[in-house]
Amino acid sequence: MERRSFIKKSSISGLAIALAPSLALAANKDFEYSILELMGKADIELYGKDINLRAEAHDAFVEMKKAAYGDGIDLKVVSSYRNFGRQEAIFERKFERYTEEDGMEPMAAIDKIIEYSTIPGTSRHHWGTDVDIIDGYPKAEGDVLVPSKFGAGGPYENFKKWMDENSKTFDFHLVYTDDSKRKGFKYEPWHYSFAPLSVPMLTEFRRKNILQLLEKETFLGSEHFTNGFIRTYIQNNILDINKELL
Numbered sequence: 001m002e003r004r005s006f007i008k009k010s011s012i013s014g015l016a017i018a019l020a021p022s023l024a025l026a027a028n029k030d031f032e033y034s035i036l037e038l039m040g041k042a043d044i045e046l047y048g049k050d051i052n053l054r055a056e057a058h059d060a061f062v063e064m065k066k067a068a069y070g071d072g073i074d075l076k077v078v079s080s081y082r083n084f085g086r087q088e089a090i091f092e093r094k095f096e097r098y099t100e101e102d103g104m105e106p107m108a109a110i111d112k113i114i115e116y117s118t119i120p121g122t123s124r125h126h127w128g129t130d131v132d133i134i135d136g137y138p139k140a141e142g143d144v145l146v147p148s149k150f151g152a153g154g155p156y157e158n159f160k161k162w163m164d165e166n167s168k169t170f171d172f173h174l175v176y177t178d179d180s181k182r183k184g185f186k187y188e189p190w191h192y193s194f195a196p197l198s199v200p201m202l203t204e205f206r207r208k209n210i211l212q213l214l215e216k217e218t219f220l221g222s223e224h225f226t227n228g229f230i231r232t233y234i235q236n237n238i239l240d241i242n243k244e245l246l
């Protein structure tokens with residue numbers, strides 16, 4: 001985009017110079033993100049070893065990491081881009097464990113899975129804009145992505161304070177906030193989203209009829225999805241997030 005704008009600016013004169021780049025951007029808007037891209041089924045370009053985000057999100061993350069470093073915090077990526085197949089494997093493994101090992105009814109198992117994990121095709125991690133982050137400095141035992149570790153006395157308490165104060169400066173926003181009125185996914189103090197890309201991506205995703213897209217998918221457990229279930233899931237788990245990201 002940058003380069004194209006530059007070429008236009010240098011080759012066209014008068015009013016066209018001012019109008020052309022923004023018109024081109026508006027015309028491209030509808031085609032910016034495909035269904036395959038939004039559902040984690042396209043090969044997208046990712047940047048940064050151990051970062052794996054889209055270019056703009058990567059650059060902002062690197063800037064944020066530098067700033068945090070200066071304050072004694074080592075921003076470490078636990079998980080960022082995840083494709084459809086990876087999310088499908090996570091979902092199916094949990095479904096199998098809950099129904100076969102724990103003897104849960106299929107719908108009860110699915111409800112438990114979607115406390116923290118998404119239905120494949122609907123993960124924000126498919127977008128290359130969202131990232132689970134911890135502080136690499138403190139030692140932590142066991143699972144790192146546990147809310148209590150980010151609270152008072154936890155190893156990531158300082159990380160959380162720093163992010164509360166600074167992440168928005170770099171356009172990273174918490175997605176699943178600690179708000180008792182919020183439905184859908186539980187509080188995830190580690191999951192941040194790069195708003196300049198993820199807000200238009202969510203808008204685009206909503207316009208694609210997510211219900212119809214999900215009805216076409218078949219994976220372990222998906223035969224139990226009803227229309228009502230998917231509607232509620234979209235409302236609660238995809239859309240009931242931090243308002244700054246809508």
Ligand SMILES: [Zn+2]
Nearest residue numbers: 125131132191
């Ligand atoms: Zn996450």
